[in-house]
Each structure stands twice: as structure tokens, then as C-alpha cells.
Amino acid sequence: MPAELRARLGRWETLTVALLVCTVVAGAISSPDFLTGGNLNSMLADITEVALIALPMTYIIVAGEIDLSVASVLGLSSALLGALWNHNWPIEAIIPFVLVAGGAAGLLNGLLVTRLGLPSLAVTIGTLTLYRGLAFVILGDTAVADLPTQYTDWAFGTFAGTEIPNPFIVFVVLAVIFGFVLHRTTFGRSLFAIGANEEAAFFSGLRVKRIKLGLFVLSGVIAALAGIIFALRFGSARADNGTGLELSVVAVVLLGGVSIFGGKGHLLGVIVAVLLLGAIRSALTINDVADEVLTIVTGSLLLLSVLGPSAAARLRERGRGGARPPVEAGAGAAH
Amino acid sequence: MSVQDAPATAAPAPRSGVEATRLVDRLLRVRELSLVGVLVVIVLATTLYNSRFVNSQNLRDISLNVAIVAMLAVGQTIVVVSRNIDLSVGSVLGFTALAVGSLFADNPGIPIPLVVLIGIAMGAGFGAVNGALVSVGRVPSLVVTIGTLYIIRGADFAWASGRQVTASQLPDAFLRIGSNSIAGIPILPLVTLVVVIVAGFAMRSYRSGRELYAIGSNPEAAVLAGVPVGRRVFWAFLASGALAGLAGVMYTARFGTVDAAAGTGQELAVVAAVVVGGVAIFGGAGTVYGAALGALLLSVIGSALVILKINPFWERAIDGALLLGAIALDRLLMLRVASALQKRSGRRAR
Numbered sequence: 185m186p187a188e189l190r191a192r193l194g195r196w197e198t199l200t201v202a203l204l205v206c207t208v209v210a211g212a213i214s215s216p217d218f219l220t221g222g223n224l225n226s227m228l229a230d231i232t233e234v235a236l237i238a239l240p241m242t243y244i245i246v247a248g249e250i251d252l253s254v255a256s257v258l259g260l261s262s263a264l265l266g267a268l269w270n271h272n273w274p275i276e277a278i279i280p281f282v283l284v285a286g287g288a289a290g291l292l293n294g295l296l297v298t299r300l301g302l303p304s305l306a307v308t309i310g311t312l313t314l315y316r317g318l319a320f321v322i323l324g325d326t327a328v329a330d331l332p333t334q335y336t337d338w339a340f341g342t343f344a345g346t347e348i349p350n351p352f353i354v355f356v357v358l359a360v361i362f363g364f365v366l367h368r369t370t371f372g373r374s375l376f377a378i379g380a381n382e383e384a385a386f387f388s389g390l391r392v393k394r395i396k397l398g399l400f401v402l403s404g405v406i407a408a409l410a411g412i413i414f415a416l417r418f419g420s421a422r423a424d425n426g427t428g429l430e431l432s433v434v435a436v437v438l439l440g441g442v443s444i445f446g447g448k449g450h451l452l453g454v455i456v457a458v459l460l461l462g463a464i465r466s467a468l469t470i471n472d473v474a475d476e477v478l479t480i481v482t483g484s485l486l487l488l489s490v491l492g493p494s495a496a497a498r499l500r501e502r503g504r505g506g507a508r509p510p511v512e513a514g515a516g517a518a519h
Numbered sequence: 520m521s522v523q524d525a526p527a528t529a530a531p532a533p534r535s536g537v538e539a540t541r542l543v544d545r546l547l548r549v550r551e552l553s554l555v556g557v558l559v560v561i562v563l564a565t566t567l568y569n570s571r572f573v574n575s576q577n578l579r580d581i582s583l584n585v586a587i588v589a590m591l592a593v594g595q596t597i598v599v600v601s602r603n604i605d606l607s608v609g610s611v612l613g614f615t616a617l618a619v620g621s622l623f624a625d626n627p628g629i630p631i632p633l634v635v636l637i638g639i640a641m642g643a644g645f646g647a648v649n650g651a652l653v654s655v656g657r658v659p660s661l662v663v664t665i666g667t668l669y670i671i672r673g674a675d676f677a678w679a680s681g682r683q684v685t686a687s688q689l690p691d692a693f694l695r696i697g698s699n700s701i702a703g704i705p706i707l708p709l710v711t712l713v714v715v716i717v718a719g720f721a722m723r724s725y726r727s728g729r730e731l732y733a734i735g736s737n738p739e740a741a742v743l744a745g746v747p748v749g750r751r752v753f754w755a756f757l758a759s760g761a762l763a764g765l766a767g768v769m770y771t772a773r774f775g776t777v778d779a780a781a782g783t784g785q786e787l788a789v790v791a792a793v794v795v796g797g798v799a800i801f802g803g804a805g806t807v808y809g810a811a812l813g814a815l816l817l818s819v820i821g822s823a824l825v826i827l828k829i830n831p832f833w834e835r836a837i838d839g840a841l842l843l844g845a846i847a848l849d850r851l852l853m854l855r856v857a858s859a860l861q862k863r864s865g866r867r868a869r
Contacts, residue, residue, distance in 0.1 A: 300847055300850050301850060302846050302847065302850055303800060303846075305604075306842075306846050307843065309787065309790055309842070310839050310846070311843065312839070313787045313835055313836075313838050314840055317833065317834070320832035321830060321832045428669070431665055431668075431669055444662055445659075474676075474680075475676075476672075476673040476675075478673075479669050479673030479676070480673035482669060483666045483670035483673060484666070484670060486662060486665065486669075487662075487666040491652070494657050
């Protein structure tokens with residue numbers, strides 16, 4: 185296994201690690217505040233939701249699907265949390281309810297994809313619009329800001345005297361579990377099998393549809409968890425929480441070396457990419473670079489993360505001197 | 520749609536192939552007719568509730584709204600038919616709208632046709648970047664255009680840095696394009712109508728248009744048949760960008776006031792319109808006319824919500840639900856057609 189691991193990390197992931205190191209060095213040179221505990225804290229806190237959702241997104245993309253509705257599920261669960269709090273529900277009841285609602289949102293995605301055989305791209309663009317719309321229907325454009333302080337304090341606080349924010353610990357725990365399951369269990373292997381060749385996976389006895397359905401439900405639950413954390417962390421439940429977050433999530437997963445066509449990737453790469461995105465944002469923010477530049481950087485990272493492997497693959501092809509396969513015409517919308 | 524290859528494998532006889540095409544054709548026409556039917560029902564029901572719905576002011580508003588969304592939908596159809604997607608159109612619209620406004624504000628006396636051309640060229644430039652990344656870079660269009668969606672919007676905000684162009688900075692002759700009518704019909708919808716007809720004709724009757732359908736139906740077969748796939752896909756994105764640029768010009772002419780946030784999220788409404796209008800999200804089927812009808816239907820529903828005093832926040836949720844309903848319906852119809860064709864060819868074999 186270490187050999188395999190080394191071979192894997194030998195390519196794309198090494199580049200992300202190198203980029204991460206460069207970013208940290210550049211950040212440290214550009215500002216004395218970069219390598220402080222306080223900055224580490226805000227860097228990790230800012231990336232928590234993206235990091236959380238990237239975990240199930242990695243599973244989904246490895247299995248050859250995509251879920252673009254995650255940011256809307258995040259917004260919907262924030263709105264639901266705020267609305268129920270306004271209706272005087274106890275927060276201890278709201279949190280499990282919102283998680284179940286997130287699971288239900290994921291279930292709808294999964295049912296449309298697996299039972300009707302619809303492309304996940306189209307389905308989740310539809311539910312992206314639908315769920316965000318429902319979030320606004322539930323809460324309008326108001327904000328619920330009087331969330332219970334013991335919970336907002338937890339979300340804002342740090343873990344056991346370190347500078348690591350409490351919500352990020354949730355990510356660390358989940359990342360260990362997700363990594364173990366993906367790379368050390370038969371279930372994890374089956375995701376790679378499905379992503380590499382769905383038909384072959386089906387004929388090898390994998391319950392492809394059921395597994396995919398499960399992945400979408402999981403994605404919904406984690407997105408709802410991110411929505412709860414988002415609302416608590418900012419002390420504000422709003423329907424537009426996390427708008428456009430799906431871009432960062434997809435960018436991080438692809439940047440981490442997961443193939444958009446499914447079947448390839450390692451969660452460690454995704455975690456490095458999460459830290460890379462956080463470090464870049466933090467380095468830019470600390471140097472007073474405007475928000476819109478952050479948007480440009482995230483978008484460019486996304487393009488880089490798909491252009492890179494594509495160019496690398498082509499170079500390798502040319503190196504082998506083998507015949508070029510037919511152009512993947514409009515490899516486009518679908519995978 | 521894979522309907523077209525299903526009969527080909529099930530029944531290689533040429534006659535049933537023709538029959539299959541005819542069946543698919545009829546199905547598409549039924550789709551457009553049913554859209555018109557739904558439109559009529561909504562208009563009638565809303566008018567019965569409140570006759571204000573069909574007064575000239577409201578119809579004008581609807582037609583102006585549709586003009587812009589339908590313009591984007593035409594470009595999107597060209598791209599989606601080739602089994603790609605262009606999610607950057609909202610950002611392209613926003614960027615060109617602000618650019619057009621700034622050109623007028625900074626250069627008093629600049630000729631209007633020149634600015635319109637610059638707007639279209641700017642959009643075409645963005646489209647060319649998308650097209651090059653997709654066809655030369657061999658990267659999925661979904662990812663490319665999500666990336667450029669954010670990059671272009673970010674550039675828009677960075678360049679504007681809080682700037683806003685207001686109607687008073689624009690020449691009156693330009694604003695009149697957005698407000699005047701010819702023979703009682705506002706100019707902007709007429710522009711869109713012309714583009715819809717031209718694009719519809721080109722997609723139906725020109726070789727390059729047909730080749731887009733071929734690419735969308737089966738990319739590998741298109742390559743083997745000698746279709747210049749990369750070039751066609753590139754031009755499809757360029758066309759989509761150019762039309763989004765034109766839509767940006769129309770946006771400025773209509774609203775007069777433009778900031779960097781213009782057209783945010785439009786891409787979702789456009790994809791919804793296109794899919795509701797019967798364009799298969801997996802390419803190979805659907806018409807520009809259907810997409811324009813889809814845009815009209817969504818705009819009419821949005822306007823009806825206001826008249827019916829329904830919480831306007833429902834509009835987005837309804838867009839999403841209609842998109843899902845449309846692709847689900849397409850899928851079910853497709854399965855039925857496929858099984859009907861199989862049965863028919865089975866009978867003939869016996």
C-alpha cells in the first residue's frame with residue numbers, strides 16, 4: 185500500500201502540496217500576521233463548510249455523478265433552522281429535524297437520478313433552483329439572529345485551548361471516517377468500481393442504484409450539517425446562506441485530483457486542496473485583496489484543476505507515441 | 520436523445536428508421552403544442568382572476584422580460600443540442616451590460632451601432648474562450664462554464680468597483696430602443712423574434728446546424744462520420760456568447776440602470792426555459808422555437824404569480840420544479856417511445 189500511495193501522490197497531489205507550501209511561504213512573507221494562531225483560526229473557520237461538503241462530494245464524483253444542489257441544501261437548512269427557531273422549537277429538536285430534512289432533499293435528488301435514470305447534472309441544477317427557492321419561501325429575505333448563545337459560542341469557539349475552531353474538529357473527525365471508508369472498505373472500493381465502469385460494477389453484483397441513492401442522501405445530510413454550522417458560526421440564519429458555495433466544493437474536489445469522469449481520486453488530495461483554497465483565500469484577505477478577486481481565483485483554480493489533468497493526459501499519450509483516441513466530443517454536460 | 524439510436528439498433532430496416540424519426544418529430548411538435556396549451560390555460564385562468572393580467576402594460580412587461588431570457592435561451596439551445604452546457608451566460612450578460620453602459624457614459628456621442636457591435640463582440644470573445652477550453656482543452660463544458668461564470672462575474676465586480684451606470688448617462692436614442700414600439704410591439708421582443716427565426720432556420724436547414732444535432736446524439740459517431748466536432752462545438756459556444764452579449768446590450772437598453780450584479784443567476788432560468796421547451800439536456804433533440812416558448816411560459820408564470828398575489832419567492836422554486844418535471848416527463852416519454860418502437864419492429868419481424 186505505501187508504494188501505491190506513493191505512486192498516487194507522485195503526480196497531481198504533489199503539485200497541490202507544492203502549491204500549498206508556496207502559498208503559505210508567500211503569505212508569510214507578505215504579512216507578519218499570516219502565520220499567527222488567530223489567522224489560522226479564521227482560515228480554518230472560513231473553509232469549514234466547503235471542507236465538510238467536499239467529503240460526500242468526493243464520494244459522488246468518484247462514483248461518476250455530481251451534486252450541484254449542495255449549497256442550496258445548505259441555504260434551505262439554514263432557513264429551516266431560523267424559521268423553526270422563530271416558531272419556538274427547542275434547538276435540540278431543530279438540529280436533528282434539519283438533518284433529516286437535508287437527507288430528504290438528498291433523497292429526492294437520488295430518487296430522480298437512480299429510479300428515473302435522469303442525469304445528475306440536470307437533476308441537481310433543477311434542485312439547486314428549487315431548494316434555494318424553497319429557502320426563500322420559508323424565511324423570505326429576513327435574517328434570524330437571536331440563535332441560542334451556547335450554540336453560537338460553540339461554533340465560534342476553539343477546541344481545547346488550541347486555535348482550531350470547534351466546527352473544524354467536526355470536519356477532522358468526519359474526514360477520518362470518510363477516508364477510512366473510501367480507501368479501506370469494500371464499500372469504498374465499490375464506489376471506484378461504479379465510477380470506472382458502472383455496467384461492469386452492476387454485473388459484478390454491486391447494487392449500483394442503491395449505493396448511489398445512499399450517496400445523495402449522505403450528501404444532503406452533510407450539506408444540512410454545514411448549513412447548521414454556517415448559521416451558528418455567523419449567528420445568522422438566512423435563506424441566501426452559502427450561495428454559490430457549490431463552486432468552491434467542486435473546485436476543491438477536482439483540484440484534489442479526483443477525476444470529473446469518476447473512478448479516480450484520493451481523499452487526502454481533496455484535504456490538501458481544501459487547505460490550499462483556505463490558505464490562498466487567507467493570504468489574499470490578509471493583504472486586503474477584494475472579495476471579487478477571491479471569486480476570480482476560485483474560478484481559475486477550478487479551470488486549472490480540470491485543464492491540468494487533461495493536458496497531462498495528453499502529454500502522456502504523446503509521450504507513448506500511441507494513437508490518439510477519438511476526440512471526446514463535447515465530453516460536456518454529461519459524464 | 521437516445522430515442523434515435525434505440526430504433527437504429529432495434530430495427531435496422533430503413534423504413535422503420537424513417538418511421539422512428541417521424542414519431543420523434545411528432546413527439547417534439549406535440550411538446551411545443553402542449554406548451555402553447557399550458558400557456559393559454561395559465562393566461563385564461565389568471566385573466567379570469569384579474570383582468571389586469573392582459574392589460575397592455577403587463578403584456579409589455581412580459582414581452583420585454585421574455586425578450587432577454589429568450590435571447591439567452593436561443594444561444595443555450597445551440598450549445599445544449601451539441602451535448603454541452605453554457606452556465607456562464609448570466610455573467611456574460613452582466614459584464615456586457617455594464618460595459619455597454621460605461622462606454623456610453625465615458626464617451627458621449629459614441630455611435631450606438633458601434634456600441635451594440637462591441638457588446639456582441641465582447642460576448643463572442645467570452646464564448647470563444649469557453650469554446651476553446653471545451654474543444655481544445657477537452658474539458659467538460661459544465662466545469663469550464665462554472666469556472667468562467669465566477670471569473671467573469673468577479674472581473675465584472677472588480678472592474679466596476681461599486682460603479683453604477685444610470686439612465687441619465689445613456690443617450691436617449693439608445694434608451695428608446697428599450698422603450699419604443701414598432702406597430703404596437705416593443706422593439707426588443709421583435710429583435711429576439713428575428714434571432715429566433717434565423718437561428719431556428721439555421722439549426723434546421725443548414726449543414727452545420729444539423730451537425731450539432733449529430734454531435735449531440737452521438738459524439739463518437741459524429742467523429743467517424745467526418746463531422747468537425749471540435750470546430751462545431753467551438754462555434755456553438757461562440758454563438759451562445761455573442762447572443763449573451765446582445766442580451767446584455769438589450770438589458771442596458773431596457774433598464775437604463777446597470778451595476779455589476781446584472782443578470783446574476785440568469786443561467787438557471789435559461790437552462791430551465793430551454794429544458795421546459797423540450798431541448799434534451801443530453802443533446803441531439805429540441806428546437807430554438809421550443810426553447811423560446813419555454814422562456815415565454817416561465818415569464819408568464821412569474822408574472823401570473825404577482826397578479827395572483829402569491830409570494831414572489833415561489834417563482835424560483837417553481838422554475839426548479841418545472842425543470843425537474845420537464846426532464847422527468849421527457850424521460851418517461853422516451854421510455855414509452857422506445858418500447859413502442861421495439862414492439863412495432865418486433866411485430867414486423869414476426
